[in-house]
Amino acid sequence: MFENPEYQDVIDKINKIRSYGLNKMLTIPQIAILGDQSSGKSSVLEAITKLSFPRNIETCTRFATQVSMRRSEQIEISAHIDDAPEFNERYCAQVGEWDIHTIISEANSILCSSVEISEKVLEITISGPTLSPLTIIDLPGYINTTVDGQDKGIVQTIRAINTRYIKDSRTIILAVVPANVDLNNIFVLGEAERYDPLNERTIPIVTKPDTIEPDLLPSLIHTLLNRRKCMKLGYLVMKNSSYKDIDISWDDAKQREDDFFKSSMLWKQVPDARKGRVSVKKFLGELLYTHIKKELPFLKKEILELISDCEKELTSMGPPVSNTAMAKVKYFECILKLKSALTALMDGNYSFEYISKHKSDYVAAADGNDGSVNADDGDDNSDFAPPALKGNHHFIRSSLYRLYQRYNQAMNKDKYLLPADKISELVLRYKGNELPGFVSFTTFTQIYTETLVCWRDMTKAHVTSMHLYLHDAIANFIAFTAEPLLEDTLLLEFDKFYSSQIAKIDDTIESIFTDEGTPFTLNKYYYDNILNSRREKVEKQIQGLLNKYQPNTNATAAPITLQKSDINYNEQFAIEDLQEQLQSYCKVARKRIVDVVLLQTIERYMIKQINLYFDMLIAVDDSAISSRLLESLARTERRQELQDNAAVLRKSLLEL
Structure with missing residues (x-):
């Protein structure tokens, strides 16, 4: 397996991308040794790597150590710590024998000069003709309490x-x-099970099997099986x-291990592939190789996604701006x-991309699902408080047209055409010194003003709804379209433009209704309607008289003598007229x-004069832009x- 060139190639690839720093952006396939302090972690690492790591509690438990082994013709060692250039230069490539104790001691002085536990990693890479490719990470051992003088926070830090x-x-x-500790009391197994509940990527390695009592060995074998x-x-x-064997060679330690597993027939039940260094x-x-091969397609996909995210953010930032010009x-x-x-x-000229992106808003509005209420919903007060369009209405012109329709519908309600009894009441209120049967122009104007006041209040409410909608719609569009760094400036100037325009709109509405306060029209429809109405009334009155005095059409016509009561051109007739x-x-x-109103307020000041907003933007002070x-x-x-x-x-x- 280890002699397979593909195996070496796969392990090398993972080590290279880790050396590039990919592990700081994405997780990569790896094996990590975890356990309680003094559980035998360091000796496991020694047995696997053939390196003699320090057992001193002051050094070996204070930072993570990543050991990468690879096969090569030349014996070589290198060590690396992020942001430690002098250390990295000293141990960039050391040919020949090496002293791990010195490397770890120097790493300890760098990583733990101001903290008890460092979150950085010491990376050690060793090469040699007899080494089997493997990368493994040794992590600080768990502790449950601290001794006097130690930082209480290191328990949680680890x-x-x-x-x-x-x-x-x-x-x-x-x-x-450790073999002499019951599985129920192993902290690392509980922690692993929190994030690996199905135990799919957790593999316990039992250490110190020589410390277990002989009568408990069958139970241990049962666990190992x-x-x-x-x-x-x-x-x-x-x-x-053990500590007493710290100075013996790796080969001697292996021999002692082999002899131990032959010391009891019970150990034969454990497969040879699962015991011994x-x-x-x-x-x-083999496990790491299989794991890497399985994860590579997913890792490549995540790399491509991250590249895309970086490119998108860089594109959104645009070229760097380094000076005022x-x-x-x-x-x-x-x-x-x-x-x-x-x-x-605002002209309703939408691009294909814009329509594709926002067409769902238009469909919802067309189906009446925009959360709005019709202006003619039967509520007498709804005309003065028209509902605003809700949601993100990206199609401004069509949404504005619906607001126009509501205003038109509200203005054309019959309840603003006064009934005869109300007119009679108002005639009495505003009557001057005119003769009975006559209504002066002043009285007509006063009565008409009653309706005009209602129209003005309703118009103000509807126009407010329109320009508030436009403010929100345009502000949202500016925020969506503009360069993020300029968004605040663009919105601030738009608010200034909006405030000045609504002041003009309010003044225009007052001017329109002030002018309308003096009745004036040259409209042919008005004249024709009055003449036709009067003609119909006269003809109706004449026909009534004919029916009264000549009910029999075959009788000889007799002279008609009108009674005073037959003359209907009185006060009531004047009111009806x-x-x-x-x-x-x-x-x-x-x-x-x-x-x-629509042409001289919304259309004039909010639509056609939008260029004023851009004139204001051009006048913004250069220092604010910079x-x-x-x-x-x-x-x-x-x-x-x-x-x-x-x-x-x-x-x-x-x-x-």
Whole structure:
């Protein structure tokens, strides 16, 4: 297996992408050794790597150590710590024999000079003709309490560091389990089960099998045969060297281990492939190889997604703006882009992409699902408080047209045409010194003003609904379209434009209704309607007289003598005539008002004069523009970070 070139190639690829720094952006397939302090972790690492690690509690438990082994013709060692250039230069490539104790001692002085436990990793790479390719990470051992003088927080710090590895679905958890401790009391198994509940990537390795009492050995064998606590990957067992054997060679330690497993017939029940340092290393190597091969397609997919995310963010940032002149150029480019887009939007000139993106809003509105209420829903007060359009109505012109329709419908309700009794009451209220049967122009105007006041209040409510809708719709569009760094400036100037325009709108509405306060029309419909109405009344009165005095059409016509009561041109006739005049005049006036109001308020000040907004943007002070667009240190650092990340991702993808 280890002699297979493909195996070496796969392990090398993972080691290379880790050296590029991919593991800082994505999780990569790996094996991590975890366990309680003094559980035998260091001796497991020694047995697998053939390296003699320090057993001093002050050094070996204070940071993670990653050991990568590869086969090569030349014996070589290198060590690396992030952000430690002098250390990395000293141990970049050391040919020949090496002193692990010195490397770890120096790493300890760098990583733990100001903290009890470091979250950084010491990376050691060793090569040699007899080495079997494998990468394994030794993590700080769990502790439950501290001694005097130690930082109380290191208990949680160690757990937090280890948890980052345990919860990573691409990490195989090599859980060190001392043989003389019951499985129920092994903390690392409980932690592993939290993030690997099916025990699919946790493999316990039993250490210190020589410390168990002989009568408990059958129970231990039962566990190792996966019959007590089932693990998908099974169990491993290794006799590690004790402190008294610290100076013996690796070969001597292996021989003692072999002799131990031959010391009892019970050990024969445990397969050779799962006991002893040589078998354990081979098992872990094959496991890591299979794990990497399974994860590679998913890893490549995630790399491609991250490259895409980096490119999108870099594109959104645009080219860097390094001086005031560049800032001004970019600002005017943004203004022109926004002007073109907003003008097209307000003209109802939508691009194919825009329609494709927002067509669902139009369909919802057309189906009446926009959360709005019709203006003619039967509520007498709804005309004065028209409901605003709800939701994101991206099709401004069509949404505005619906608001226009509501206003027109509200203005054309019959309840604003006064009945005869109301007119009679108002005639008495406003009557001057005119003779009975006559209604003066002043009285007509006063009565008409009653209706005009209602129309004005209703118009103000509807126009407010319109310009509030436009404010929100345009502001949302600006926020959506504009360069993020300029969004605040663009919205601030738009609010200024909006405030000035609604003041003009309010003044215009007052002017329109002030002018309408003096009845005036040259409309032919009005004249024809009055004349026709009067003619119909006269003809009806004459026909009534004829029916009264000549009921028999065959009788000889006799002279008609009119009685005083037959003359109906009295006060009541004048009121009825006034009602007809008011109705005819109101029909003409309200149509004129609707058209004039919409054209001279919303259309004039909010649609056609939108260029004033862009004039205001052009006048914005250069310093305000520069402060927004000049690249900040944080933005420059983020740009560099994205470029560096993209480079690492592309390099890693090529490697895979």
